[in-house]
Amino acid sequence: xxxxxxxxxxxxxxxxxxxxxxxxxxxxxxxxxxxxxxxxxxxxxxxxxxxxxxxxxxxxxxxxxxxxxxxxxxxxxxxxxxxxxxxxxxxxxxxxxxxxxxxxxxxxxxxxxxxxxxxxxxxxxxxxxxxxxxxxxxxxxxxxxxxxxxxxxxxxxxxxxxxxxxxxxxxxxxxxxxxxxxxxxxxxxxxxxxxxxxxxxxxxxxxxxxxxxxxxxxxxxxxxxxxxxxxxxxxxxxxxxxxxxxxxxxxxxxxxxxxxxxxxxxxxxxxxxxxxxxxxxxxxxxxxxxxxxxxxxxxxxxxxxxxxxxxxxxxxxxxxxxxxxxxxxxxxxxxxxxxxxxxxxxxxxxxxxxxxxxxxxxxxxxxxxxxxxxxxxxxxxxxxxxxxxxxxxxxxxxxxxxxxx
Amino acid sequence: xxxxxxxxxxxxxxxxxxxxxxxxxxxxxxxxxxxxxxxxxxx
Numbered sequence: 001x002x003x004x005x006x007x008x009x010x011x012x013x014x015x016x017x018x019x020x021x022x023x024x025x026x027x028x029x030x031x032x033x034x035x036x037x038x039x040x041x042x043x044x045x046x047x048x049x050x051x052x053x054x055x056x057x058x059x060x061x062x063x064x065x066x067x068x069x070x071x072x073x074x075x076x077x078x079x080x081x082x083x084x085x086x087x088x089x090x091x092x093x094x095x096x097x098x099x100x101x102x103x104x105x106x107x108x109x110x111x112x113x114x115x116x117x118x119x120x121x122x123x124x125x126x127x128x129x130x131x132x133x134x135x136x137x138x139x140x141x142x143x144x145x146x147x148x149x150x151x152x153x154x155x156x157x158x159x160x161x162x163x164x165x166x167x168x169x170x171x172x173x174x175x176x177x178x179x180x181x182x183x184x185x186x187x188x189x190x191x192x193x194x195x196x197x198x199x200x201x202x203x204x205x206x207x208x209x210x211x212x213x214x215x216x217x218x219x220x221x222x223x224x225x226x227x228x229x230x231x232x233x234x235x236x237x238x239x240x241x242x243x244x245x246x247x248x249x250x251x252x253x254x255x256x257x258x259x260x261x262x263x264x265x266x267x268x269x270x271x272x273x274x275x276x277x278x279x280x281x282x283x284x285x286x287x288x289x290x291x292x293x294x295x296x297x298x299x300x301x302x303x304x305x306x307x308x309x310x311x312x313x314x315x316x317x318x319x320x321x322x323x324x325x326x327x328x329x330x331x332x333x334x335x336x337x338x339x340x341x342x343x344x345x346x347x348x349x350x351x352x353x354x355x356x357x358x359x360x361x362x363x364x365x366x367x368x369x370x371x372x373x374x375x376x377x378x379x380x381x382x383x384x385x386x387x388x389x390x391x392x393x394x395x396x397x398x399x400x401x402x403x404x405x
Numbered sequence: 406x407x408x409x410x411x412x413x414x415x416x417x418x419x420x421x422x423x424x425x426x427x428x429x430x431x432x433x434x435x436x437x438x439x440x441x442x443x444x445x446x447x448x
Contacts, residue, residue: 273442274438274439274442277434277435277438278435281427281434284431285427285428285431288424288427289424293414294414320438320442
């Protein structure tokens with residue numbers, strides 16, 4: 001009997017015992033020990049942050065109120081978590097059933113991504129008990145930030161419900177699971193609407209900062225740029241996550257998952273190539289619309305061109321070549337490159353090109369403890385993913401629910 | 406208005422017509438790129 005089948009056939013208690021044994025091996029490995037050290041360090045800095053305030057652990061100032069906890073953890077985190085809505089839309093709305101096996105891992109990645117975004121927001125904002133305030137005390141419905149907050153809260157709920165079937169199958173709660181499965185289409189449509197709204201609104205947040213953001217990055221099309229690049233990030237993250245999963249969780253995957261894997265890489269690579277081409281075009285139109293050609297010859301302009309050609313045009317070309325030659329290796333490499341490009345874009349908009357006119361002494365550079373917290377949150381996400389795929393049917397169909405998805 | 410345009414750079418600085426030209430060219434580029442990508446399925 002294949003190993004994945006034996007994993008799937010275990011009962012709840014047995015599978016938990018098996019997973020506990022497997023996890024204990026993982027966490028006692030060198031990588032597991034490094035992760036443990038990062039988590040302990042992160043917890044210590046967390047105590048410092050919530051007892052000593054922002055000044056104790058960050059380099060934030062009145063000039064630079066948003067640091068990497070917003071630029072990386074939130075803006076990048078939300079973009080990279082877009083794989084959930086992109087994959088769900090492809091499978092359930094556009095009927096591309098051949099990518100069905102990619103839905104659960106993508107939804108799980110998206111769900112954990114959004115959970116960490118909300119956790120990271122607490123580090124920046126503080127006073128976690130005030131999280132519901134925008135919905136109870138002061139709606140501020142004309143604020144883009146309110147819209148982002150509302151959409152993230154609702155979409156996190158949608159992702160939780162989309163993730164629920166895997167947990168309910170693991171727990172053996174068939175009736176509840178069947179009820180949630182019936183909501184799949186509604187949840188997918190909600191997910192797409194909410195993602196469209198808040199992915200673009202994160203870009204729209206910067207529309208108010210025209211005097212602070214470098215003209216090459218500032219554009220009235222910023223919401224469009226953020227939305228399109230989030231689709232690129234989502235597609236690339238699914239390929240990237242699939243590559244890592246295949247390497248570390250191969251024994252968890254059933255035959256359907258393994259059969260569809262190559263098709264997912266090729267299909268998503270092709271889609272990413274096309275969307276990257278569109279993104280490149282709208283970025284050029286953005287320069288033209290703002291009439292900022294002359295700024296391209298400045299140091300900031302050269303950096304902008306690096307982002308545009310090395311992290312947008314090049315991956316577009318590499319994806320197309322990879323798809324044409326059915327070169328899985330090239331597509332997987334390009335996915336990592338593209339993810340780095342989206343990270344770079346978000347950091348450029350929120351940090352590098354932000355307050356660009358300030359003297360060097362007033363510019364922001366993150367405190368090492370800010371960086372440590374970001375690494376801590378990513379590590380927590382990876383650990384959570386590791387634990388969940390060890391116990392729940394993410395990479396295989398639960399034997400009790402086969403042909404029932 | 407009335408300034409003489411000598412270089413492409415000046416042209417770009419003084420008019421936004423280039424935006425419309427880029428949009429028109431982009432339309433054909435993206436169309437051919439789509440055909441190129443989808444043609445691969447047939448092959």
